Amino acid sequence: MTFKTKILCIGAGYVGGPTMTMIARKCPTYKVTVVDINKARIDAWNSDNIPIYEPGLDEVVKAARGKNLFFSTDVDQAIREADIIFVSVNTPTKTFGEGAGRAPDLQYWEKTARQILANSDSSKIIVEKSTLPVRTAEAMERILNGNPKGIEFEVLSNPEFLAEGSAIQDLENPDRVLVGSRETPSGLAARKALVDIYAHWVPKEKIIESNVWSAELSKLAANAFLAQRISSINSISALCEKTEADVGEVSYAIGMDSRIGPKFLKASVGFGGSCFQKDILNLVYICESYGLHEVADYWESVVRMNQWQQKRFVQNILTGMFRTVAGKRIALLGFAFKADTGDTRESPAISVALGLLEEKAQVVVSDPKALENAKKDLAGAEVIYEEDPYKAADGAHAIAILTEWKLYKELDYAKIFKSMKQPAFIFDGRNILDHKKLFEMGFNVFAIGKAALKHF
Numbered sequence: 001m002t003f004k005t006k007i008l009c010i011g012a013g014y015v016g017g018p019t020m021t022m023i024a025r026k027c028p029t030y031k032v033t034v035v036d037i038n039k040a041r042i043d044a045w046n047s048d049n050i051p052i053y054e055p056g057l058d059e060v061v062k063a064a065r066g067k068n069l070f071f072s073t074d075v076d077q078a079i080r081e082a083d084i085i086f087v088s089v090n091t092p093t094k095t096f097g098e099g100a101g102r103a104p105d106l107q108y109w110e111k112t113a114r115q116i117l118a119n120s121d122s123s124k125i126i127v128e129k130s131t132l133p134v135r136t137a138e139a140m141e142r143i144l145n146g147n148p149k150g151i152e153f154e155v156l157s158n159p160e161f162l163a164e165g166s167a168i169q170d171l172e173n174p175d176r177v178l179v180g181s182r183e184t185p186s187g188l189a190a191r192k193a194l195v196d197i198y199a200h201w202v203p204k205e206k207i208i209e210s211n212v213w214s215a216e217l218s219k220l221a222a223n224a225f226l227a228q229r230i231s232s233i234n235s236i237s238a239l240c241e242k243t244e245a246d247v248g249e250v251s252y253a254i255g256m257d258s259r260i261g262p263k264f265l266k267a268s269v270g271f272g273g274s275c276f277q278k279d280i281l282n283l284v285y286i287c288e289s290y291g292l293h294e295v296a297d298y299w300e301s302v303v304r305m306n307q308w309q310q311k312r313f314v315q316n317i318l319t320g321m322f323r324t325v326a327g328k329r330i331a332l333l334g335f336a337f338k339a340d341t342g343d344t345r346e347s348p349a350i351s352v353a354l355g356l357l358e359e360k361a362q363v364v365v366s367d368p369k370a371l372e373n374a375k376k377d378l379a380g381a382e383v384i385y386e387e388d389p390y391k392a393a394d395g396a397h398a399i400a401i402l403t404e405w406k407l408y409k410e411l412d413y414a415k416i417f418k419s420m421k422q423p424a425f426i427f428d429g430r431n432i433l434d435h436k437k438l439f440e441m442g443f444n445v446f447a448i449g450k451a452a453l454k455h456f
């Protein structure tokens with residue numbers, strides 16, 4: 001079959017993989033190739049065991065793979081034949097040099113731009129899918145367009161808003177798709193080519209067009225606003241624990257105000273994931289580099305509140321359990337940064353586990369999908385890994401719920417209570433359990449933003 005347009009995506013991760021799979025599925029006349037330098041990851045995409053857990057993804061990959069969706073490690077060849085290249089390589093927070101701990105590490109992005117240039121002999125559209133600092137497109141244009149080959153590249157920003165665990169749903173029915181480009185004739189033509197792809201399934205009124213800088217900044221701002229809501233309610237949760245207000249009731253009451261809205265107001269042990277912290281720090285760094293210190297400080301407090309919330313959770317375990325957890329078995333139920341994913345990047349479970357280990361607790365980690373990642377995150381630490389929650393809790397002094405997996409709501413807690421050391425404690429870092437019922441069973445129950453239910 002000859003294809004109308006050839007699309008390439010560089011980076012077969014949590015964003016590149018599902019996004020390209022959906023484009024392939026919805027645009028059968030387009031050839032979609034996804035490449036990655038990580039051969040094991042590409043082999044996995046080509047196998048029955050795709051490398052990321054995402055509800056519903058498996059079926060969509062199988063339906064398109066080999067027809068118009070291809071996974072490969074031959075980056076150079078794929079660049080040569082592509083008309084449109086999405087770049088979805090990772091942009092972690094820099095760990096060295098200028099801006100360490102805040103600025104994004106753009107080395108993979110730049111290397112990718114140079115590789116695109118080296119292997120292109122025709123003009124192409126380059127689409128930023130990775131979250132990038134504002135004005136990255138400009139730097140990319142400089143690298144790409146300063147070439148003696150006489151070919152031209154249009155750099156577009158098309159940030160991805162999917163959330164892990166609901167990626168397929170978010171891609172299939174997005175709140176909006178954002179396409180930013182230069183407002184020159186060639187920029188507008190490239191914009192149209194990209195809009196045409198999404199128009200295969202996304203209603204026109206949900207496809208927003210903007211200049212390229214607005215698109216870049218909107219992604220950072222959207223994540224910062226979402227994270228800010230969580231830090232805001234988490235700050236209130238600390239106050240609830242002191243005043244006997246219940247954060248669930250407060251959250252419900254304020255969320256009913258249509259100006260505030262009910263979403264992203266769930267108090268928790270803290271937010272995790274690859275994006276929120278990184279993108280806020282990114283925003284902080286840009287603000288600082290423009291001398292906007294107050295703005296930087298304002299957004300940085302969202303991250304500080306999140307780190308404090310995680311520390312506070314460990315502190316609550318410690319004080320709740322008579323100020324010592326040394327030698328006590330504590331079962332952590334859930335390690336993923338949220339339910340329905342095996343991803344543990346920036347998961348609050350990491351800092352909770354490390355905090356408990358520092359207090360010399362015997363930590364047992366349980367999770368239905370994230371144990372392999374947990375082992376990498378806690379490499380070198382003395383931790384027990386046990387997928388079965390009943391076995392994890394067996395003989396434990398305490399259970400801490402760290403991920404809101406549905407299966408943890410449905411456990412037989414009466415059975416668990418009997419298998420635990422007494423007095424038995426539950427720390428619900430996600431507020432998913434029936435606290436009153438657990439208390440009546442005999443547990444001492446500590447939830448986020450609620451007065452503790454104790455038998456002593």
Ligand code: UDX
Binds near residue numbers: 012015038274
């Ligand atoms: C993406 C974006 O890249 C990030 O900026 C955004 O904020 C979140 O989504 P994600 O898909 O989650 O990140 O990252 P990851 O799963 O790490 O995938 C990136 C892939 O790019 C990796 O598989 C990596 O091997 C690949 N890569 C990296 C390349 O193929 N080439 C490189 O030069 C660098």
Ligand code: UDX
Binds near residue numbers: 162230264265273338
């Ligand atoms: C986020 C954005 O939602 C998405 O649009 C963007 O593209 C990438 O970053 P993701 O990180 O996959 O997506 O997950 P999200 O559902 O936003 O959850 C992030 C963290 O916040 C999780 O740890 C989650 O448990 C936590 N959270 C979320 C809360 O603690 N309370 C809430 O009310 C909502």
